[in-house]
Amino acid sequence: MDRTRWIVxxxxxxxxxxxxxxxxxxxxxxxxxxxxxxxxxxDDLDDLPRGWGDVQEAGSYALRRRDDTAWFGYTxxxxxxxxxxxPERQKVGEARVDxxxxxxxxxxxxxxxxxLFGLRPCDARAIAIQDRIFxxxxxxxxxxxxxxxxxxIIVAQCGEAxxxxxxxxxxxxxxxSDDFDIALTEITRTDDHFFVAEQxxxxxxxxxxxxxSREASPAEWEVALGCTANAERTMGRRLSADTVHxxxxxxxxxxxxxxxxxxxxxxxxxxxxxxxxxxSGIEEVSALQPDASERWRRWSSCFECEFSHIHGCVVRxxxxxQYRQWLTHKVGTWHDQFGSSGCVGCxxxxxxxxxxxxxxxEVRALEESRLRLAVNSPEVER
Amino acid sequence: xxxxxxxxxxxxxxxxxSLLNRAAHPLLPISATVIERCEEFAECVTLTVKAHETILxxxxxxxxxxxxxxxxxxxxxxxxxxxxxxxxxxxxxxxxPVTRRLCDQPEGTTIGIRGPFGxxxxxxxxxxxxxxxxxxxxxxAPLRPVVLSIIERPMSAASLTIxxxxxxxxxxxxxxxxxxxxxxxxxxxxxxxxRPCRTWQxxxxxxxxxxxxxxxxxxxxxxxxxxxxxxxxxxxxxxEDQGVPVDQIYLAMERNMQCGVGWCGRCQLGPLLICRDGxxxxxxxxxxxxxxxxx
Numbered sequence: 289m290d291r292t293r294w295i296v297x298x299x300x301x302x303x304x305x306x307x308x309x310x311x312x313x314x315x316x317x318x319x320x321x322x323x324x325x326x327x328x329x330x331d332d333l334d335d336l337p338r339g340w341g342d343v344q345e346a347g348s349y350a351l352r353r354r355d356d357t358a359w360f361g362y363t364x365x366x367x368x369x370x371x372x373x374x375p376e377r378q379k380v381g382e383a384r385v386d387x388x389x390x391x392x393x394x395x396x397x398x399x400x401x402x403x404l405f406g407l408r409p410c411d412a413r414a415i416a417i418q419d420r421i422f423x424x425x426x427x428x429x430x431x432x433x434x435x436x437x438x439x440x441i442i443v444a445q446c447g448e449a450x451x452x453x454x455x456x457x458x459x460x461x462x463x464x465s466d467d468f469d470i471a472l473t474e475i476t477r478t479d480d481h482f483f484v485a486e487q488x489x490x491x492x493x494x495x496x497x498x499x500x501s502r503e504a505s506p507a508e509w510e511v512a513l514g515c516t517a518n519a520e521r522t523m524g525r526r527l528s529a530d531t532v533h534x535x536x537x538x539x540x541x542x543x544x545x546x547x548x549x550x551x552x553x554x555x556x557x558x559x560x561x562x563x564x565x566x567x568s569g570i571e572e573v574s575a576l577q578p579d580a581s582e583r584w585r586r587w588s589s590c591f592e593c594e595f596s597h598i599h600g601c602v603v604r605x606x607x608x609x610q611y612r613q614w615l616t617h618k619v620g621t622w623h624d625q626f627g628s629s630g631c632v633g634c635x636x637x638x639x640x641x642x643x644x645x646x647x648x649x650e651v652r653a654l655e656e657s658r659l660r661l662a663v664n665s666p667e668v669e670r
Numbered sequence: 671x672x673x674x675x676x677x678x679x680x681x682x683x684x685x686x687x688s689l690l691n692r693a694a695h696p697l698l699p700i701s702a703t704v705i706e707r708c709e710e711f712a713e714c715v716t717l718t719v720k721a722h723e724t725i726l727x728x729x730x731x732x733x734x735x736x737x738x739x740x741x742x743x744x745x746x747x748x749x750x751x752x753x754x755x756x757x758x759x760x761x762x763x764x765x766x767p768v769t770r771r772l773c774d775q776p777e778g779t780t781i782g783i784r785g786p787f788g789x790x791x792x793x794x795x796x797x798x799x800x801x802x803x804x805x806x807x808x809x810x811a812p813l814r815p816v817v818l819s820i821i822e823r824p825m826s827a828a829s830l831t832i833x834x835x836x837x838x839x840x841x842x843x844x845x846x847x848x849x850x851x852x853x854x855x856x857x858x859x860x861x862x863x864x865r866p867c868r869t870w871q872x873x874x875x876x877x878x879x880x881x882x883x884x885x886x887x888x889x890x891x892x893x894x895x896x897x898x899x900x901x902x903x904x905x906x907x908x909x910e911d912q913g914v915p916v917d918q919i920y921l922a923m924e925r926n927m928q929c930g931v932g933w934c935g936r937c938q939l940g941p942l943l944i945c946r947d948g949x950x951x952x953x954x955x956x957x958x959x960x961x962x963x964x965x
Contacts (some may be wrong), residue, residue: 380695381697427696439941
């Protein structure tokens, strides 16, 4: 891949949005709505939350006014690309009953090409992680494949990390080096405001060439790298990603799970905001006519009470076993199942947990619990 | 006739048109007609079902997702072959709304099937070995195709022993088949029931009582176990204690299967996705997980 970098000014970025709309893309970008910076359809650069940022901590999210005019001045939205590539509800098909005969027919969803405008590097990596589930197993999800191959990914590289971010620990950011068509690093200076654009695909290259003003100089590229270095330095949290799989595979009986269970509400917020959580349920829904029914696939959560139900009993009936499943899967057994971590360090689960449960803190607590158990073990006492 | 090949990358590429359609919609059932309905005992029937389209051939131990439109879908292991390669048998116990309706379906009605999914019993591992099948409750259903396979190809195993248990004599699954296999095919069969009736001439107890007395050479034995999880775990431990290598003991695990293709995440058991890494799993992979409550 040709690694030329380009300078795109603010007018160039505005033209890029119009170009995408003109080419028939539905551009999904950040906007200020419902008291947060969320993602939704945009048709002009002015739809972006210019000059707005966010402050996040465990169990809290608040907007803040920046002292500059950054277009991508927020840290991370509660929304990720997940709801666009893997929608919350998907109709699978219909069954028509005619006497004793039944015929199933597939539902052909409307084909839309999406331009995901302003995804963070962690979210771009989350897409690659979900690709392993829906595209790289024995059976391919062709609806996901269609949405995915039509989607354009435009990353906004991070210049500041948030309090709840830990992408560095998970090796997913703050700079994306692949998983995108275009990546933009926003440079805001008192006298200047422009973007250093990187191309990640042929589609990305052809778009940049239409809106760039010139190639970036090596000095300008260094400035761009400096932005993400700043994000590294201001990273809010850490997680020991290299040892967590082995830790969790031997922590099933750890007493710390009781402590988390006393706080967790099993509300499923974490699984909804997580950009990689993929659990779903298949439902048969009777239509109003007696001779038809529909099959739907909807997001599900390992915290739902019937999630692990089998013939008359529920395997994980309590918050303790449910939280243990979620955390063990996210940073542990996901490796065994799909060859990577399931966590990208976006920190959403920390911010959006109503009681402020912090995944990085829970892992640390398990590490400390392990040390305490080792110190107190009979072998050591002997 | 279907043409499906597993490529080097282990992704199924299908070339038959109807299979291509199915491959594009793996969550959608294909129609299948109930061509025979046989009552095994109260609340338990075996349906022979013929698919309306070509399907991939299935292996003993695999399962299909079976649908009643408007009601729901359940995973069912295949319990036998039908008259041709688009038909199969399911042995169903009525325990919920879907299985209740399936058990009530008369011959000639249409249901839906998707599959086959999952791992099968490793029949290729049986050659030269003593085969021990341990079944509890409805466990004989996924094991029946194993017995039929071995009987059809006698050189595929050195010997075949079946230990099976049920609550009552009337709920002993495939009682007639068991008798016939013993009489005509040299299969050693021992059955046990928890609550015998007056005419029951066999043993009283649970199937794990039989393991200590069965005759087999531990290191040359391959065991397939199917039944309630507690029974499978206890049986496997007993076999391990008697010297059967843990990678020669196989269990048919079960979890909440919904998609069948590794997408919905509901059938997880620790690092395993039971629809993909099971249902047949060797004891060395699952033994420790079975000691963890609510995993």
